Amino acid sequence: AQSVSQHNHHVILSEAASLELGCNYSYGGTVNLFWYVQYPGQHLQLLLKYFSGDPLVKGIKGFEAEFIKSKFSFNLRKPSVQWSDTAEYFCAVNLYSGAGSYQLTFGKGTKLSVIP
Amino acid sequence: DSGVTQTPKHLITATGQRVTLRCSPRSGDLSVYWYQQSLDQGLQFLIQYYNGEERAKGNILERFSAQQFPDLHSELNLSSLELGDSALYFCASSPWDYLTGELFFGEGSRLTVL
Numbered sequence: 001a002q003s004v005s006q007h008n009h010h011v012i013l014s015e016a017a018s019l020e021l022g023c024n025y026s027y028g029g030t031v032n033l034f035w036y037v038q039y040p041g042q043h044l045q046l047l048l049k050y051f052s053g054d055p056l057v058k059g060i061k062g063f064e065a066e067f068i069k070s071k072f073s074f075n076l077r078k079p080s081v082q083w084s085d086t087a088e089y090f091c092a093v094n095l096y097s098g099a100g101s102y103q104l105t106f107g108k109g110t111k112l113s114v115i116p
Numbered sequence: 117d118s119g120v121t122q123t124p125k126h127l128i129t130a131t132g133q134r135v136t137l138r139c140s141p142r143s144g145d146l147s148v149y150w151y152q153q154s155l156d157q158g159l160q161f162l163i164q165y166y167n168g169e170e171r172a173k174g175n176i177l178e179r180f181s182a183q184q185f186p187d188l189h190s191e192l193n194l195s196s197l198e199l200g201d202s203a204l205y206f207c208a209s210s211p212w213d214y215l216t217g218e219l220f221f222g223e224g225s226r227l228t229v230l
Binding site: 034036042043044045046049090102103104105106107108109 | 118120149151157158159161164172174206208218219221222223224
């Protein structure tokens, strides 16, 4: 079955540490890839997206992600995290759901806790 | 503020009951999506409506139904509620009927079934 996997359930980092959150998907066709973030008590909001072109995409707040097609991966990175990055991060892929339609399928999320 | 409004924010009810969750999309958005977020299943796509018509269906139970009205607001009806239906229900909207862009999410409706 088509799916999206996030490797880490909970990541704890100190401020200024580097971050990499893994995301893999299982689908052989063309995909659009997204990272969403949910700050405590807030709605999900888009961090960055990949549709085509340069596989290294930059998003808001210093985040970036790299699409590696051969590995079916779209990992999220940030060189130096801040306490305000404490949130839950969701990888999402639009996967074909049949009858000409696509649906945005989310990974189970990774909680990031940044310690001051 | 994403521009997507969901009501109620919190809802507590008993097993066997029926509830209705409401979503108003961003101004101009024609598509509404419903998602269920639970601790064990994560974010699960339920259903999408585009301009009043059902566009895509995900893992939506037969006890659940949804509709989108002419003013584009949407309602998700959950009936014969079970303990396992306790979750956060998100609504999202987008301008298109197909997924090439981002979705704009509301803050969710937290349903607790006792």
